Amino acid sequence: MRVPQTWLGVAADDPFGPANLPYGVFSTPDRRPPRVGVAVGEWVLDLAAAAHALDAPFAEAVDAPVLNPLMARGPETWRAVRATLTAWLSDPAYEEALRPHLVERAGVRLHLPFEVGDYVDFYSSEHHAANLGRILRPGQPPLTPNWKHLPIGYHGRSGTVVVSGTEIVRPMGQRKPPSAEEPEFGPSARLDIEAEVGFVVGAPAPRGGRVPVSDFAEHVFGVFLVNDWSARDLQAWENVPLGPFLGKSFATSVSPWVVPLEALENARVRPPERDPEPQEYLRDAAGEPWGLDLRLEVRLNGHTVSRPPFSAMYWTPAQQLAHLTVNGASLRTGDIYASGTVSGPGAGEQGSLIELSANGAEPLELPGGGTRGFLEDGDTVTIAASAPGPGGAVIGFGEVAGRVLPAQG
CATH class of the missing domain: 3.90.850.10 (Fumarylacetoacetase-like, C-terminal domain)
Incomplete structure (x- = not known):
């Protein structure tokens, strides 16, 4: 299977490379509230901001301080979000729209990613x-x-x-x-x-x-x-x-x-x-x-x-x-x-x-x-x-x- 590529230049063997795309909840020093992000190499993509900018159908589900609304949507949505992220990060046509919503991972604070039930x-x-x-x-x-x-x-x-x-x-x-x-x-x-x-x-x-x-x-x-x-x-x-x-x-x-x-x-x-x-x-x-x-x-x-x-x-x-x-x-x-x-x-x-x-x-x-x-x-x-x-x-x-x-x- 081919390794996904990205215009961010993330190495194929990077643990947070485009084959991974893990989800988390982060905040930045500007005191904005915690929000859902996706790790890509040394970057975190502000997922809600990107989704709203590109009018993605899942924007509401990821516009939250925890992953629960996205998780509740079920596997069809999970697969659609992941496929969309892969397309965004692999096609240079999206670079201009996404660059403003990327922050350096080293500068963010990470939070509990989900509200725990049982x-x-x-x-x-x-x-x-x-x-x-x-x-x-x-x-x-x-x-x-x-x-x-x-x-x-x-x-x-x-x-x-x-x-x-x-x-x-x-x-x-x-x-x-x-x-x-x-x-x-x-x-x-x-x-x-x-x-x-x-x-x-x-x-x-x-x-x-x-x-x-x-x-x-x-x-x-x-x-x-x-x-x-x-x-x-x-x-x-x-x-x-x-x-x-x-x-x-x-x-x-x-x-x-x-x-x-x-x-x-x-x-x-x-x-x-x-x-x-x-x-x-x-x-x-x-x-x-x-x-x-x-x-x-x-x-x-x-x-x-x-x-x-x-x-x-x-x-x-x-x-x-x-x-x-x-x-x-x-x-x-x-x-x-x-x-x-x-x-x-x-x-x-x-x-x-x-x-x-x-x-x-x-x-x-x-x-x-x-x-x-x-x-x-x-x-x-x-x-x-x-x-x-x-x-x-x-x-x-x-x-x-x-x-x-x-x-x-």
Whole structure:
């Protein structure tokens, strides 16, 4: 497949090249309100301004401070907007009209790109689940009996989803060290990260219905990066019998750019073999697997500590969506769900510090002589990712980053 070209002169291997065209919400120093933009190389196209200037039929849908109105229009509009953007940026006849609506990406402020509805976090990496099972349940089977039968997940707190760059205050809560007879209250001493991939729903689905695996692309607008911050000591004490709560709900960071699902067509791969065969509603659509060849990178204070491969995920995002709705749960525009921690089978492919440091027993060595079992105040975690595009192009996701601040109170 040919790599799209643009009169902007953006290189074919630019992560935000014309094969990508991710959406975000940005503002500029002139104090104009946040608005929808599209990243192209080192530029951001003010989409509403451009659409109004060129009398595009979707101008009203993109004239908003969030992506939700555009996402709600559904896949026919998504495809039309993307095709129009490609035509505008590839045909020099549009340059004069579009130049006034391009701003340098380095000079903009990025905002949460969508208004979040519900938030579900899954647990779909077999390697991550097995690693945690061996750490937290020694002497028992690493996977729970249900793990290979359904995508396990929990309902998160949408109100604490924050955009990349938001500082993360170390959470307070109850914890019970193994040596203590009674729980204690205080700041988490085992603050961790989880490198994940997120999916945002555009087209809704009514309560009482079900979204089959084959309809994944009819409902999911795009893909972004997630850091599911985790207080492992709080989580360990509260986890039985209802699962994650305060150990997870204090913050979830997301990247500001949303890569359209259509841009990832060349990244689709077959997922790992499943044994046993899933229930019928979870089986991959014939000839249309939704495994994705995304390559993540986790950096701690600028030092790369892990490179997790998303292609190793046992349950795909299409299966996750099918499972999320199989009981008749509705979908709303702006609902998001995350893959769960992305971990691979090899050394340096784990997406969390609890795995990388063996629960703190084997701290990571950092440049300059420092070590980390878990996060310290002042640490900055950055997660990046890329995927293959058409004709050798690279699809970039940007970054999701956050710095840890001391506990308050």
